[in-house]
Structures are given as structure tokens and as C-alpha cells.
Amino acid sequence: MFAAYAARIDKEDPLAGLELGERPEPKVPPGWTAVAVKAASLNHHDLWSLRGVGLGEEALPMILGCDAAGIDDDGNEVVLHSVIGQTGHGVGPREPRSILTERYQGTFAERVAVPQWNVLPKPKELSFEEAACLPTAWLTAYRMLFTNAGVRPGDSVLVQGAGGGVATAALVLGAAAGLRMFATSRDEAKRQRALDLGAEAAVESGARLAHRMDAVLETVGAATWSHSVKSLRPGGTLVISGATSGPNPPAAELNRIFFLELKVVGSTMGSKEELASLLSFCAAKGIRPVVDTSLPLDRAREGFERMAGGELFGKVVLTV
DSSP, X not given: OEEEEEOSOOSSOGGGGEEEEEOOOOOOOTTEEEEEEEEEEOOHHHHHHHTTSSOOGGGOSEEOOSOOEEEETTSOEEEEOOEETSSSTTSOTTOOOXXXXXXXXXXXXXXXXXXXXXXXXXXXXXXXXXXXXIIIIIHHHHHIIIIISOOOTTOEEEESSBTBHHHHHHHHHHHHTTOEEEEEOSOHHHHHHHHHTTOSEEEOTTOOOSSOEEEEEEOSOTTTHHXXXXXXXXXXXXXXXXXXXXXXXXXXXXXXXXXXXXXXXEOOSOXXXXXXXXXXXXXXXXXXXXXXXXXXXGGHHHHHHHHHHTOOSSEEEEEO
16 A cells, blocks of 8 residues: 655654655554545654654654544544554553554555544544544644643633644634634744634734733744743643754743742643544534645655645645
């Protein structure tokens, strides 16, 4: 079957290790099922995998891709939850949880195998391309907002780095839930897009806001960390799920964190139950993921290049 996969690890030039070509059909152990992939979306996790983060040489070649929507062997339209072994379903009792592409082959292929437990019904209201955007970036944003930020309708939430998959998802979901959403971006066009998606205001990165925030959602990391901490009201919450600009900010702002009793909460992906709630929320409220670019699987390299260049707004989707 045709697939996009990591053939080599290259920390300096990750795309040098990306190959497109034939790979074996997936093996389907007891308790697992095979899904014919109709659409799969890219995440920064895929670039990090090509750099060797979470993926060792011994696991190569590894088909990339965490997210997918497709058709199962019974003809059902489905969405995949990409965390394997979260509850022990389909794996050994001592196996730690992992994300597709770390231990098991991913979704950038014509077919993928996952534990049966990881398969959810796709709402009819969502296309395959839209549904494929949800299991990583949108689920991460959903958990950040509604599980870890401790906010409620009317509260103010700052999203750093408008344009990325998680940031875009957070703006759309937060606005739909009655939160006052704010965004930052270095790019004027991206700030305008953030306003179009429901942000109350969008400012340049690092700019002073009209008032302090109840919560800040952080995926950029080092470049925006100080601004995130300084943007919070006393007792506010900073939720971090990524660090695309690096994990080591110039200043940790520890004095401000303890003096203002700020909360710093790490957040990773989300549960199958949260994904089910996200799917229901999108279907019921007419929420549709923002797709920057849709490409056939054989043009996956173009999608990776676009994501690596940082020029996108929303998700890159590969179709099969």
C-alpha cells in the first residue's frame, strides 16, 4: 500500500528522512481492526518524529500520521483516537501509552490498524477531511480549554500564536462556548483571520492587552512564555501543551508565578471520552475545523513543507 513514512532520522533537516512509497499492509492482532483511511491531518508531532523525538532508529521505517477518519471493515464511517494503550485495550498490561507513530504505524497510508477500542463513529455532519483534523490538535485544544484551564463562559482567554492547529481550534471552540477569546500573532493576516473566527481582539506578539486574562493557552513556548505569564490576572491559569519555539524561555518568571499565585498546567492530547464530546460539540453547533490545505497523499511532502514553513492557518489534510 502507498504511504508517507520516516525512513531516516535527521535532527537538522527532518524532511530529508521523509519517503513516499510502498509499505506492507498493516497486521491486525486480536482485538484490533483495520481502517481504510479517507483523510489524515498533519501535526507538528510528525515533524518532531522525523527529528527523532519519540521515535528511535530501531522503529524505522515508520509510517507517519496520528489523525485519521475513514471506513472500518464493517463499512462504518469512523474517526480514530490516536492514543494507544491509554486504558490497556489492545496492548499488554504493562505497556505504557503511546501515540500512533511512536510504537505503531501511523495513518499516512491507505490502511491503518488500531485497537477496536480506539474507533469512534464519525458524525454525518462532518466530512472525512474535517473529522481527520480533530483527534490531535482539536482534542488538545478542547482539553486545554474545558478540562485544564478552569474557565467558564464570559471568562477571558488568550491564545498565543494564532494560525497553528491547536491555537486555531482553541479560538473556534472557545468562541462557540461563550468565552472571550484573544489572540496574538506576528502576522497581520493571521490576526485578521483570528478575528474572523471569533476572537474579540488580536494583537501583535508581545503587545499589551486591554486587560488581564483568566487563562492563557500556550503552544509556542520560549518565545512567548514571559508574555503569557505577564498577561494573567492574579490566580489565573497558564495551560501549556507545546513549545514549538523551544522549551527553555530566557526568563522563567518564577517570582511573578508564586507572588500572583498563578497556576501552570501541562496538557497533552485528551481522552477518548473527550474526543467523543468534541465530535458531538462540533456536530451539534455547526463547528467546522479550519483546513488550510487539502492534498492527495502522494503530495504529502508539499504539506510537510508548508507546515515546516509556518505559513499555514489551520490544518493540512492528506486525502486517500
